[in-house]
Amino acid sequence: MVGAPDQRDVFGVLRALFDITPDAMLAVDEDGRIALANAQAEQLFGYAPGALHRQPLDALLPLPLRYMHAAHFREYLRRPRVRRMGINYELQGVRANGEKFAVDVGLSPVATEHGPLAIAAIRDISTTQRGQQSARGSRLDNFVVQIGRLLLESPDHWEAIARIPEQVMAALSIDAVAILATDWHDKLLRVRADAGIPAEAVVRLAPILSTAGCMHHFFVDRDLPAMTMDALARAEFAQLQAELAQMGFGDCAIVPLFGLYEPSGLLLALAHAPRRFDHGAVSFLQSVANLVASAVQRRRAEVQLAHAQRLDAIGQLTGGIAHDFNNLLTVISGNLQLLEMESENSDSAATSIASARHAVERGADLTRKLLAFARRQSLRPxxxxxxxxxxxxxxxxxxxxxxxxxxxxxxxxxxxxxxxxxxxxxxxxxxxxxxxxxxxxxxxxxxxxxxxxxxxxxxxxxxxxxxxxxxxxxxxxxxxxxxxxxxxxxxxxxxxxxxxxxxxxxxxxxxxxxxxxxxxxxxxxxxxxxxxxxxxxVATNPAIAAGARPDTRDAERHATVLVVEDDPEVLNIAIAFVRSLGHRVLVARDAGQALDMLAEEAQVDLLFTDVVLGIGMDGIALAHAARLARPGLAVLLTSGYPRGETGGVEDASEFDLLRKPYRREDLAAALTRALGD
Ligand SMILES: Nc1ncnc2c1ncn2[C@@H]1O[C@H](COP(=O)(O)OP(=O)(O)O)[C@@H](O)[C@H]1O
Ligand SMILES: [Mg+2]
The missing domain is CATH 3.30.565.10 (Histidine kinase-like ATPase, C-terminal domain)
Incomplete structure (x- = not known):
């Protein structure tokens, strides 16, 4: 018979209904006890058939919800209406094994002769929620991919970075984003890109962020993924927090742009609403920050390399010119000294010569500085x-x-x-x-x-x-x-x-x-x-006290000097100087000739050779070969380049080196020193 159900049979009707609905269904009485549960409910909560009967509903709720639920439930039974629960907070159920899961609950009141009953339809939504989360996740992943491509494909990486804030804002539906980075030569943060925030505001934030120690904070605690408003309060960045609040922002997420050794900048995301940055949002921001950081890092390396290469190129050019210039100066100054000796009686000639020599000295000083820059000066470390x-x-x-x-x-x-x-x-x-x-x-x-x-x-x-x-x-x-x-x-x-x-x-x-x-x-x-x-x-051998110079015995000794020089004009000067110092001169134009002469001539006291020789061995190799042939032979090297130019410092460090251009007195002193050793 079809008609109004018999009140006494209300449980029979409910049972019939409960059996055919796919959802878990519960009927709860005034005391909050379960009057009826269907098989789906028992399965969902993990109870044996019949085990839920007469159980308090509380048993199916997590602890924190129980108290709130009790109040709700009483209120509900007083003024019953059909509704969904959990509008303002996330509802959770607890299974028999203690596991919590997200639920959606629909409630409907039924008046029976046994008193009011609340009928609850319960649905497990944890999988749906995960579904939503992963949908958001893949949306954010798409943004990361887009941003990555933008940075890779754009020829100007700052231009690409300038477009990122808007993308981040769209991805997270937040209100403002700024990217700040330091320059390679200092630690001050500068705004590189921003959107959604007045320019003067972000300019005001930059120095606060620089000095607040945010970067240092991340440096010390590399595991910290981001600083949100709550974290700012905890980490005592009160000024920053106040500043952001004053600008009307309820939450922020500050994520570091990690450089090779320390943060090179920050990604700042701002929202008007509080608590806007959950775990997913922060890890999205981290991905973006990592992309930006690697782009900045790459660019910085390029700039540094370009800078170093530029200095290197200028150095080579300068060094080459200075070296040739030095040879010219040697010729000029040598000839001037010869002239000086010849015109001893003419005052006016002496004045002109002195003025020319002064100019040569200034030229030599200039080339010395240029060689120093070109890393080619003669050093005695x-x-x-x-x-x-x-x-x-x-x-x-x-x-x-x-x-x-x-x-x-x-x-x-x-x-x-x-x-x-x-x-x-x-x-x-x-x-x-x-x-x-x-x-x-x-x-x-x-x-x-x-x-x-x-x-x-x-x-x-x-x-x-x-x-x-x-x-x-x-x-x-x-x-x-x-x-x-x-x-x-x-x-x-x-x-x-x-x-x-x-x-x-x-x-x-x-x-x-x-x-x-x-x-x-x-x-x-x-x-x-x-x-x-x-x-x-740091020196590997300790310093010896100064003053232990070799004494210059036999300074006026007349020696036989083998001069090796490929530049004829420099050679003429060298010959003239050595002769004027009272020594006998032998001449060779290259290393081969020099070794031949050493083999033939019995009397050679000193080998005086240019380091850079046109053909064959260079001066240093010649010096080594000569020492092999004649152990103990005195050697004096001369060069417009420093020691180490052709073969490494250690190669030539056992020989004295006279820097070009040299004056007659310089040569005299150097010869004396070399002969005295
Ligand atoms: N301590 C410093 N403070 C400010 N500027 C400096 C300082 N040192 C160098 N500079 C700048 O670098 C330039 C180059 O310096 P430098 O190579 O020593 O050449 P110079 O002193 O002959 O100008 C200087 O002219 C100056 O502008
Ligand atoms: Mg200076």
Whole structure:
């Protein structure tokens, strides 16, 4: 019979209904106990058939929900209506084994003669939820792929980066995004791209982010994926948090752009609403940040390489010219000295000759500086004890710098000796101090600090691993604008008026340091000051006390000198000088001739040879061969290039070297020294 169900049979009807619905169904009485459960419910919650009967509904709810549920349930039975639960919070069920899962619950009241009942239809939505999450995930993955392609395919990576903020905003439906990065030469964050945020606001944020220590924070704690608003509060970045709140942002996610050794920038994502950055959003931001970081890294490496290559190319060009120039100067100055000897009685000739010689000296000084920059100067590296050197230097600088500059020299105790040419090292430090002085026309502070520094295998910058002593010269002067800073190592770049600056100071220091196996870094902030650091390798053998020079016995001895030189004019000068010093001269034009003469001539006391010879062996090889033929033969090398140019420093270090252009007195002294050894 079809009709209104018999009230007494309400459970029969419910049971029939429960059996045919695919959802899990429960009927709960006023006391919150389960009056009826279908098989789907038992299965869903993991109970044996019949086991749910008379159980409190609470048993199916996770603990935190039980209390809330009790209140809801009472309220519901007082004013029953059909509705879905869990609008404002996520509903969860608990299985018999304790496992929690997301549920959707529909509730419907039924009045029976046994009192009100609540009928609940329960659906497991955990799989649907995962489905939604993975749909969002693949949408975000698509954005990552797009951004990756953008960065790869765009010829100008900054232009590509400029388009990323909008993509990120669209992907996460958030309100603002900015990308900040440091320059390769300093640690200040600059805004590289932004969207959704007023320009002046983001410009204001950059220095706050730079100084707040966010980057350092990430550096220390590399596992931290991002800083959100909550994390900012916890990590005591109160100023940043306040600033963002004032701009109307309820949540943020700051993700580092990791460089090779430390963060090179930050990706900043902002939302007006609170709690906008969940796990999925943060890992999306991380992916984007990694893409941007690797693009920046690649670009930075390209810039550094281009810079190094440019300096190298200029160095080679400069070195080549300077070398040829030196040969010309040798000829000029030699001839001038010969003229001087011949015109002893003419005052006017003497004046002209002196003026010409002065010009030659200036030319020689210029080529010496250029060769220094080109890493081709003649260096005599030895172990240098740092503290005594700095003491001497301190006295000199105090007198030179003037009273308005406060000089402070710091040298840690037990500093190892450095391996460097002592004179050139001193010149380099004086150069840096004079630059600092020039940058502080109204006075200021100049600090020179020497300290040890070990570069680990995976060290910063491009400094090879090893033990160094660093010399850091810091001033509180004008600092340099980026355009100057990026070019100061090139010769003739100067901002000083003509006559005051040559633009050769820093290039010389750079060449000297590089040639000595060290490195140089410059940090400068316009308006704040400059800091130049020299890394020089630690000496492996300790310094011997100065003053142990070989004595110059038999200075006036008349010796037989074999002169080897391929340039005829330089050769003429050499012959004239050696003769004028009272020695007998033998001449060879190349190494082959020279070895023949050594084999034939019984009497040769000294071999005086140019390092660069036209054909056959070079001068160093010749010197070695000659020593083999005649052990103990005195040898003097001469070159417009330094030691080490053709075959490595250690190859030629056992021979004295006379730098071109040389004066007659220089040659006299060098011959005496070589003969005396
Ligand atoms: N400590 C410094 N502070 C500010 N600017 C500097 C400093 N050192 C060097 N510079 C800048 O670099 C330029 C090149 O320096 P340098 O090679 O020593 O040549 P010069 O001193 O002859 O100009 C200087 O003209 C100056 O503009
Ligand atoms: Mg200078």
């Amino acid at each position: 030895t172990a240098v004890a740092v503290r005594p050197m700095l003491d001497t230097l301190g006295n000199l600088l105090t007198r030179t710098l003037g009273e308005t500059i406060e000089l402070k020299i710091t040298c840690v105790d037990a500093l190892p000796d450095v391996q460097a040419d002592p004179t050139e090292l001193e010149t380099a430090l004086i150069n840096l101090a004079l630059n600092a002085r020039d940058a502080m026309p109204r006075g200021g502070r100049l600090a020179l600090v020497a300290e040890p520094c070990t570069i680990p295998v995976a060290g910063p910058e491009d400094i090879p691993p090893g033990c160094y002593v660093t010399f850091t010269v810091t001033d509180t002067g004008t600092g340099m604008p980026a355009e100057i800073l990026s070019r100061v190592l090139e010769p003739f770049v100067t901002t000083k008026e003509s006559g005051k600056g040559s633009g050769l100071g820093l290039p010389m220091v750079y060449g000297f340091v590089e040639q000595s196996g060290g490195r140089m870094t410059i940090d400068s902030r316009l308006g704040y000051g400059t800091s130049v650091r020299l890394y020089l390798p």
